[in-house]
Amino acid sequence: MIEFLQGVAGGLGDGSVYALLALGFVIIYKSTRVINFSQPAFMLAGAVLVSYLVGPLGFYLAVAVGVLVTAMLALGVERVAVRPMIGKPVFAIAIITLGIDIAMRVVVNGFIGTDVRQVGDPWGLASRPLLGVPVQERHIAMVLTAAVAVALLFAFFKYTRIGLAMRASAVDQEAALTQGVSVGTVFALSWAIAGGLAAIGGTFVATGAGADQQMWIIALKALPAIILGGLDSLEGAVAGGLIIGVVESLVGTYQADIAPWLGNNFAVVSPYVVMLLVLLVRPYGLFGTREVERV
Amino acid sequence: MTTTPARRPRQLSGRPRFYTSYAQQLRMFNTRPKRVSVGVLMALAVLVPFYVNDEVLQLLAVGFVASIGAIGLNIVTGYAGQISLGHAFFLAIGAYTAAALSGDPDERTIGFGITNLLVWLPAAGLVAALFGVLVAPLATRLRGLYLAIVTLGLVFLGEHIFKEWSSLTGGPGVGRPAAVPELFGYRFDEGGELLTRDQQLYLLMLVLLAIFAVLAFNLVRSKVGRAFSAVRDRDIAAEIMGVSLRKYKTLAFAVSSFYAGCAGALLYTVAGFFDPTSFNLLMSVQYIAMVLIGGAGTISGSIMGAMFITLVPRLTRELPAYVPFIAAEPTGVPNVFQVETVLYGLLIIGFLIFEPRGLYGIWVRLRNYWKSWPFSY
Numbered sequence: 095m096i097e098f099l100q101g102v103a104g105g106l107g108d109g110s111v112y113a114l115l116a117l118g119f120v121i122i123y124k125s126t127r128v129i130n131f132s133q134p135a136f137m138l139a140g141a142v143l144v145s146y147l148v149g150p151l152g153f154y155l156a157v158a159v160g161v162l163v164t165a166m167l168a169l170g171v172e173r174v175a176v177r178p179m180i181g182k183p184v185f186a187i188a189i190i191t192l193g194i195d196i197a198m199r200v201v202v203n204g205f206i207g208t209d210v211r212q213v214g215d216p217w218g219l220a221s222r223p224l225l226g227v228p229v230q231e232r233h234i235a236m237v238l239t240a241a242v243a244v245a246l247l248f249a250f251f252k253y254t255r256i257g258l259a260m261r262a263s264a265v266d267q268e269a270a271l272t273q274g275v276s277v278g279t280v281f282a283l284s285w286a287i288a289g290g291l292a293a294i295g296g297t298f299v300a301t302g303a304g305a306d307q308q309m310w311i312i313a314l315k316a317l318p319a320i321i322l323g324g325l326d327s328l329e330g331a332v333a334g335g336l337i338i339g340v341v342e343s344l345v346g347t348y349q350a351d352i353a354p355w356l357g358n359n360f361a362v363v364s365p366y367v368v369m370l371l372v373l374l375v376r377p378y379g380l381f382g383t384r385e386v387e388r389v
Numbered sequence: 390m391t392t393t394p395a396r397r398p399r400q401l402s403g404r405p406r407f408y409t410s411y412a413q414q415l416r417m418f419n420t421r422p423k424r425v426s427v428g429v430l431m432a433l434a435v436l437v438p439f440y441v442n443d444e445v446l447q448l449l450a451v452g453f454v455a456s457i458g459a460i461g462l463n464i465v466t467g468y469a470g471q472i473s474l475g476h477a478f479f480l481a482i483g484a485y486t487a488a489a490l491s492g493d494p495d496e497r498t499i500g501f502g503i504t505n506l507l508v509w510l511p512a513a514g515l516v517a518a519l520f521g522v523l524v525a526p527l528a529t530r531l532r533g534l535y536l537a538i539v540t541l542g543l544v545f546l547g548e549h550i551f552k553e554w555s556s557l558t559g560g561p562g563v564g565r566p567a568a569v570p571e572l573f574g575y576r577f578d579e580g581g582e583l584l585t586r587d588q589q590l591y592l593l594m595l596v597l598l599a600i601f602a603v604l605a606f607n608l609v610r611s612k613v614g615r616a617f618s619a620v621r622d623r624d625i626a627a628e629i630m631g632v633s634l635r636k637y638k639t640l641a642f643a644v645s646s647f648y649a650g651c652a653g654a655l656l657y658t659v660a661g662f663f664d665p666t667s668f669n670l671l672m673s674v675q676y677i678a679m680v681l682i683g684g685a686g687t688i689s690g691s692i693m694g695a696m697f698i699t700l701v702p703r704l705t706r707e708l709p710a711y712v713p714f715i716a717a718e719p720t721g722v723p724n725v726f727q728v729e730t731v732l733y734g735l736l737i738i739g740f741l742i743f744e745p746r747g748l749y750g751i752w753v754r755l756r757n758y759w760k761s762w763p764f765s766y
Binding site: 123128129175178179182184185186188189190192193194195196197198200201203204314317318320321325356357358359360362363366367369370373374377378 | 472526527530531533534535537538539541542543545546548549550552553554671674677678681723727730731733734735736737738741742745
């Protein structure tokens with residue numbers, strides 16, 4: 095039982111990081127109808143920035159600066175490579191983001207080198223008992239941070255003027271444009287928010303084991319999460335991220351005993367299996383808007 | 390009473406775009422310059438192995454095989470409009486089917502010892518096509534980027550399976566021998582008296598590419614190809630006109646996977662050995678890059694793109710001699726491998742922003758410029 099609860103707790107921790115990354119995907123998708131495949135590069139960039147800044151600035155300030163810089167980076171990328179493509183097929187834009195990802199990751203990897211970079215977080219691998227279950231402190235921090243970030247985001251979308259503008263242009267870009275919403279600002283802001291979220295996520299992924307060149311693959315696990323939740327649902331992204339995290343963690347705990355024929359490290363690809371199964375039953379995810387075609 | 394027989398449609402000289410029948414317009418080489426230039430190109434391609442060294446020949450042979458794979462991806466993505474990031478998965482299935490069929494039964498990896506090219510090549514294509522048909526139901530239910538993500542998941546699942554199934558693949562870091570290119574007792578991968586090994590492989594791949602390209606060209610200018618384009622351009626309109634989305638999406642995936650399977654089977658016969666970790670997301674992206682850089686929705690563009698992407702690494706290898714700050718060895722920063730990968734990314738971005746029709750589009754612009762030279766139009 096302890097083993098199961100420990101698995102769930104660890105899964106919720108990792109899952110809240112997936113949720114942050116998934117939120118980035120969904121926010122960009124809602125405003126521009128594009129899946130931003132460069133999210134892994136931003137995640138990696140954020141973590142590496144923090145690992146360089148943590149020496150002079152200390153962890154918390156380093157994270158804040160890392161988030162800001164990554165957000166600016168995302169803003170710049172949107173301006174240079176994505177803005178000229180407005181009105182072109184979304185497929186083309188998605189592939190552009192894939193190109194950005196590849197090019198940017200090589201540059202970031204250059205800063206990582208062959209070693210593992212530590213982000214110098216205060217938690218390490220220490221655990222503390224929570225309701226009788228030993229839980230890693232970093233997982234508790236992940237859940238709390240994600241909860242705060244999600245609450246702030248939802249409040250931002252609900253109560254601020256620009257949040258309202260973002261929701262409006264997500265529903266109907268042209269109608270929002272005619273009401274005086276600057277859709278360009280909305281695009282830029284959604285990329286910046288996604289970049290910032292990716293940086294937070296990256297930092298948390300790098301707590302514990304540190305950041306290496308293979309870390310980017312973790313950001314792609316947010317893709318099953320957003321498919322699970324539905325591409326255009328913020329709540330779905332959070333729920334999907336948590337589900338994927340828990341599933342992955344439990345598969346990691348039990349698969350070696352129950353189904354050893356699935357091979358080592360099956361947990362790493364289990365999110366994709368879940369995604370395929372869910373899509374066969376619900377093609378638009380659990381919370382996604384069903385596309386209705388009218389002719 | 391006699392009726393005058395219908396006049397044979399003929400081409401007016403100097404009026405290349407003036408067609409008097411549909412058949413004329415749909416002909417494979419609908420203008421004389423096309424006929425001549427393709428003929429000259431083929432003749433040159435046959436002569437190349439006698440003037441170029443073996444290293445370049447190997448590269449060109451791999452480029453021809455990659456062209457077959459790129460044509461496959463172009464059928465599903467360029468013509469039928471279904472975004473597939475899972476091409477590496479289908480290439481892997483073809484590669485392992487062929488390698489297993491033609492492998493040595495006494496080796497540590499699975500092998501059945503059927504080395505005839507005419508057996509393992511179609512078999513590799515068919516097994517890959519089978520998997521394509523299995524994936525297709527997802528494609529008929531999903532649209533656009535949902536499909537892209539699902540096919541991306543396929544690559545990760547495939548990578549896991551091939552890494553773990555070491556009795557088939559040899560395991561990561563070890564690998565297994567590739568398929569044996571043999572035709573009725575003649576080994577293409579062993580140098581003969583007349584031709585060296587690489588010359589033989591080059592010519593074999595050239596012939597195979599020509600066959601696959603002609604087949605693909607015939608497919609896309611037929612009813613099926615027009616149905617693909619209809620699905621791509623507006624799926625609802627296509628459905629209303631009686632184009633069954635399920636049928637044609639399934640067909641597109643099947644044909645594309647067949648091509649991918651054949652390309653995968655041939656891809657490593659030149660190098661002779663391959664590793665399960667090669668079939669990763671980067672490989673899928675390379676094929677996407679071939680299609681986009683060459684020109685989506687064109688067969689000649691696929692070939693141009695594939696040759697281009699295959700030759701880029703060879704060209705970047707030359708860079709350290711001219712650009713002093715680029716290191717040739719993998720330990721330096723920035724080194725040629727990093728430059729190469731960055732170049733893939735930047736080329737994709739650049740082409741999509743500035744020339745969405747790819748190399749084919751550049752060629753069309755050049756042609757149109759000279760067609761009316763010295764006048765601007």
